[in-house]
Amino acid sequence: MKTPLLTTGLNGLVGSRFALDFADSYEFDNLDLRDLTQPTDITQYEQVLGRFDNSPATHVIHLAAYTDVTGAWQQTDDTRGVAYQVNVVGTENIIKAAEATKKHVVYVSTAYVFDGEKKALYTEEDTPNPIEWYGKTKYLAEEIVKQSTTPWTILRIDMPFRSDPFEKKDTVHRIITGIQDGTLYPQFTNHFFGPTYLNDFSKVLDLVVRTQLAGLYHASSGEQWTDYEFAKLINRTLKLGGEIQKGDLEAYLVKSARPYQRNTAMSTAKLNKVLDFTPKTIDEAIAAIQI
Numbered sequence: 705m706k707t708p709l710l711t712t713g714l715n716g717l718v719g720s721r722f723a724l725d726f727a728d729s730y731e732f733d734n735l736d737l738r739d740l741t742q743p744t745d746i747t748q749y750e751q752v753l754g755r756f757d758n759s760p761a762t763h764v765i766h767l768a769a770y771t772d773v774t775g776a777w778q779q780t781d782d783t784r785g786v787a788y789q790v791n792v793v794g795t796e797n798i799i800k801a802a803e804a805t806k807k808h809v810v811y812v813s814t815a816y817v818f819d820g821e822k823k824a825l826y827t828e829e830d831t832p833n834p835i836e837w838y839g840k841t842k843y844l845a846e847e848i849v850k851q852s853t854t855p856w857t858i859l860r861i862d863m864p865f866r867s868d869p870f871e872k873k874d875t876v877h878r879i880i881t882g883i884q885d886g887t888l889y890p891q892f893t894n895h896f897f898g899p900t901y902l903n904d905f906s907k908v909l910d911l912v913v914r915t916q917l918a919g920l921y922h923a924s925s926g927e928q929w930t931d932y933e934f935a936k937l938i939n940r941t942l943k944l945g946g947e948i949q950k951g952d953l954e955a956y957l958v959k960s961a962r963p964y965q966r967n968t969a970m971s972t973a974k975l976n977k978v979l980d981f982t983p984k985t986i987d988e989a990i991a992a993i994q995i
């Protein structure tokens with residue numbers, strides 16, 4: 705029998721991969737603005753509560769977010785803007801409804817809660833210090849989740865990509881297209897990140913529900929890559945035959961008004977202690993990519 709599971713954002717880049725991978729395990733009940741029969745806006749508390757009240761699910765996977773980082777930056781400090789409303793008010797509504805109906809909330813967050821100034825991998829002990837509005841709204845939402853009286857899990861990810869092409873192109877499929885049509889920008893040799901392979905992240909979401917895992921966890925690959933080395937890996941592994949040019953983040957930042965984190969790679973040592981499967985390395989994950 706399938707386990708009932710409440711979700712938000714199940715049609716997005718991250719959620720739709722989870723829905724695909726675990727279609728046989730869960731009876732998904734997704735709160736979605738575009739749902740034809742019961743459209744639900746997470747910024748509206750009564751709508752959220754109504755859906756929670758009617759659900760036998762014990763867990764809520766909360767993925768819905770305003771994820772356009774540049775768009776969010778243009779709304780900086782605007783608490784009536786869509787980024788704040790969806791990311792902060794929406795999460796507050798999810799938490800309130802989960803408290804009222806005694807459900808466990810799994811909140812998917814981002815490495816953009818950090819300022820990016822640390823050279824080494826970020827751990828769960830490091831203090832967030834967001835430097836732009838998207839990261840700030842996700843951080844404020846994390847704080848709401850952490851103060852909740854209902855069981856909660858926060859999973860931070862970074863630069864997610866999946867094996868299959870999706871309508872919203874992930875970082876790997878953007879690089880593939882850029883190499884193929886010759887439009888790839890020079891790739892920074894001094895910007896560091898920690899890619900997240902979504903086919904494995906789906907398994908982490910399932911593990912959290914199955915084992916009631918609670919608390920804050922970094923759930924990326926635990927590896928640290930530069931844009932340049934990552935693009936070279938994709939080019940080599942998928943035999944694309946392109947040539948990757950080197951770029952300089954510092955030179956780019958001089959001209960850019962929007963701030964960028966220099967490093968968002970995270971340690972996954974805490975999560976690795978409880979994983980019951982072996983995640984792919986980034987080398988293995990790139991080898992599994994379908995173009």
Ligand SMILES: NC(=O)c1ccc[n+]([C@@H]2O[C@H](COP(=O)([O-])OP(=O)(O)OC[C@H]3O[C@@H](n4cnc5c(N)ncnc54)[C@H](OP(=O)(O)O)[C@@H]3O)[C@@H](O)[C@H]2O)c1
Pocket residue numbers: 712713714715716717718719735736737738744745746747766767768769770771790794812813814815842861862863864872
């Ligand atoms: N993508 C990344 O690079 C990245 C990196 C780190 C963390 N994350 C986090 O991972 C999670 C999933 O990201 P994603 O890339 O899968 O996002 P996405 O593709 O942009 O999808 C976002 C989803 O949120 C839904 N949504 C937006 N506003 C809503 C509202 N008011 N009420 C109900 N649903 C609403 C959208 O619904 P519609 O389909 O109806 O528009 C969509 O399904 C987010 O929490 C994000 O912050 C993402």
